Amino acid sequence: MSALVFELKDTPDQRLDLSPLVPERLDGLSHKDIKAIEISTTRETLTVGDAFKVKGKNAQDIHFYGTDERCDKIGARLAGGEIFVDGDVGSQVGARMTDGKIEVRGSAGILAGASMTGGHVAIRRDAGDQAAGPAFGETMGMKGGLLTIGGDAGELLGERMRRGLVVVGGKAGDYAGGRMIAGTLVLRGGAGRYAGYGLRRGSLIFTEKPKDILPTFSDSGVMEFDYLLLLEKWLRGAGMRIKLGGRARRLMGDMAVLGKGEMLILA
């Protein structure tokens, strides 16, 4: 069965709330029913049919084409199935999702994977601020699953993150891992200022030494971490070849708070 395809007709004149376009909501609906779903975010009503050409049938495999940074909440609360996006996406892609996979070929806006609890969000290019952070109204950020960002991440990556794994291919902005409660960030291109600010538990893994390290992180020296070997092999199984090795310098912190988190800087 062919994928259910949504092709953006034109640049919309308002931001779109695409959170209804997830498999569990669309399964069994006719094209007519799907086109009637409201996706507007202003007083001016806008339906799927107004903004998108709709093709295909398989609601477990949804494809978006021609999307831009105004297409918000793609795959928000996704509970299964796959979503493929050929283009950029707006805010909250995969926010609060519990399972399934979202693949974005372009860049994402703010709050990508915010408060997600499971599944995989893969963003090929950049992600905006607060990726893996707390979704609106939530007290905690990402609570599980995997978020991969091929390019750079904005500020406050993984803010108040509780669990899960984030891998950033490029550079992360300021306050990466800020107030993190637990979880793991793998940062391949370093981070801006104040990385690990308020870190309670959790791990920030740097493949290169970061420029600035908060003075409230305490050096424990270099040692072997079998966990890094486990993580490297697991990432390889998930399609990511990242050399972590087993040796790293461990800095514990943030001593200004609980201090049971760590930065692991590969040695």
Place this chain on the structure above:
Amino acid sequence: MPKLKVKGITIVETFAEAFPMVGTRIIITAPTMEWALISARIMTGFATSVIACGAEAGIERTLSRKETPDGRPGVAVLLFTMDTEKLQKQLRNRVGQCVLTSPGSACFAGMESEKRLKLGGPLRFFGDGWQMSKMLGGKRYWRIPVMGGEFLCEDTVGMTKKAVGGGNLLVLGKSHESVLAACTRAVKAMSEMPDVITPFPGGIVRSGSKVGSKYKGQIASTNDAYSPGLKGAVNSELPLDVEAVLEIVIDGLSADAIATAMHAGIHAIAKGGTRNGVTHISAGNYGGNLGPHHFHLKEIVG
């Protein structure tokens, strides 16, 4: 009916009687295969029989770097007991005292099931609050700080209630040397079979037992019917020219695994034929009244 023979060795028309057990598999890794094996051997030490050891355990096989979760050399270990509670206790104690303590070791689940045993869960408290939990792909791992660095241990491991213990072969021969050589071949052949272990020293038991004793409180005693030195005094099962009998006990995660291992073992024993001194292959049972699993040699050989 003609006697069943394999390469001239008589296959006694009897059966091995085996019992239900519960079992699990863990994977121990280390910086080198030598250290993985040291850890695994210590963990499976004093685990020949549930009669007095609390568990039956052994090394199933070694694992290449490709087969282990952390990409280091590893060893798969099987552990069996009579019930889940005992299995949990033995697992915790043995991993805690023998794997956690072993330099460079890490410990992972080697099987999946809905019902789980705690593996790293109870051991994390050794970290005294400095332990870290890590979730990867839905599995929880514990990183426990130790003097040698860090002990990495998966939180839980699967188990099976369909394990079988006490599959066995008795090898009869004209000399101790010949029987020992035949049993050694059999154990080697069985070690290449999946899901089984032979928990006794080198996989071989020289003191097979019967249930009960003339002495009060002794739950098992020498198998006099198979003791060569008692041929003239008891209702012996041995021909006069048999000088030694050795037994191979097999525990497995399933009855099929035991049957497969017994098949491999019988053919490895028979490889040398009768010229090496082996005369009979038999099996131990209790009349079929105790264990629900009966491995008939006639069927196994086929």
